[in-house]
Amino acid sequence: MSVSVKPAYLLLPAPAVALGVVVAMRHGASPMAFAPNVLAMVLGAIASVAFAGQTAQRQQRILGWAAVAACALVGLTLASSGLEGVHRWIRLGPVWLNASMAFSPWVLGAALARSRAWASAMLLALLGLHAVQPDAGQATALGAAIVAITLRRSPLSVLAVLALVAGTWMRADPLSPVDHVERILVLAVSDGPLLAGAAVLALGVLFLPMVQALKHANTEYRWLGMAFGLYFAGEIAMTFVGNFPVPIMGAGAGAVLGWYAMLINLRAGV
Incomplete structure (x- = not known):
């Protein structure tokens, strides 16, 4: 059974992108x-609508393969x-794509639907890649989400998460x-x-799908909504700690x- 997509959610990034343009100018x-950003919005909206039109069984297959591909693409940055010795991007013509910011949510989303061993191995492998890149900002944001996912299923994994995040902060980041x-x-x-308030509002509305997920009848959706909320909040918070991209x-x-x-992992708008 397919799920419907909430059209309003597809446009939620628009105010933040528009405000970014205003401030940058x-x-x-x-x-x-x-x-x-605009091209990514178009692609993301198309993908969300296409995913919502798939059967539940096909959605699960897509999410599983997407998680494997995501890990591989984040790992590809090391090549x-x-x-200046920092490896966080995949180059697509003139565009440098931050692979972790683009693909890590697929791994987080798939983890709750997999076995405890599979989830822990995939999540810790993903986090370990950030220690090599290095990317302490993404590692911290991901670490918060991974703790939310693994705490009730594999408490010992939390210690590994904390160790990997701490190790990433020990790596030098020379980029200005x-x-x-x-x-x-x-x-x-x-x-x-005025602009400060607009920024808070524009970024705040991006949490709506996560907040909606917290009200879902399915426990897994609620935990996933919490994990994604922590991850996105971590990305924003890290911009005040170091030189990390504002999402x-x-x-x-x-x-x-x-x-x-x-959004897709939350079934294109729960």
């Missing part, structure tokens, strides 16, 4: 830097040339921030209460694709 950046990518939220706050509002397709991946 106020600080001298070109609006074309956000073209990948890239990287930037780009204003319209990593500092766009800080700039919005610095531009006064959706900062220029870049990765986080936009990742948000739609979360």
Whole structure:
């Protein structure tokens, strides 16, 4: 049995992207830097509608294979040339795609539907890749989500998660921030209460699918909604801790694709 998609949810990233353009232009950046965000929105909306039209059995197969492919794509970053010894991106022509932000939600989503051993192995492998890249921001956000997923099923995995996240923070990250990518939220706050409030609202509405999932009759959906909420909140929080990309509002397709991946894993809008 297929599920319906909530059309309004497909447009939720639009205010954050638009606000990012406004703030970036106020600080001298070109609006074309956000073209990948817009393209990712279009692709994400199409994928969400297409997924919602599949049978439940086919949806499960798609999610399973997507999780395996996601791990492989995040691992592929280690084979890239990287930037100053940091390997977080897959290059698609002129676009550098942050693989973890784009694909990690598929692994989180599949974990609850798999056995305890499969879920723990896949999640810890994914987290370990971030220690090699290194990417402490994503590792921390993922760590919070992984704890939510594994705590009740494999409490010992929590210790491994904490160790991997701590190890990632021990790795040097020499990259300097780009204003319209990593500092766009800080700039919005610095531009006064109006833009700061608009940023809070634009990012806040992106939690609606997760909040809706918390009300679902299915326990697994509720736990997944919590995990995705912690993950997305962690991504936002990390931008105030280090030079990490602001999801959706900062220029870049990765986080936009990742948000739609979360929406799809919540069955295109529960």
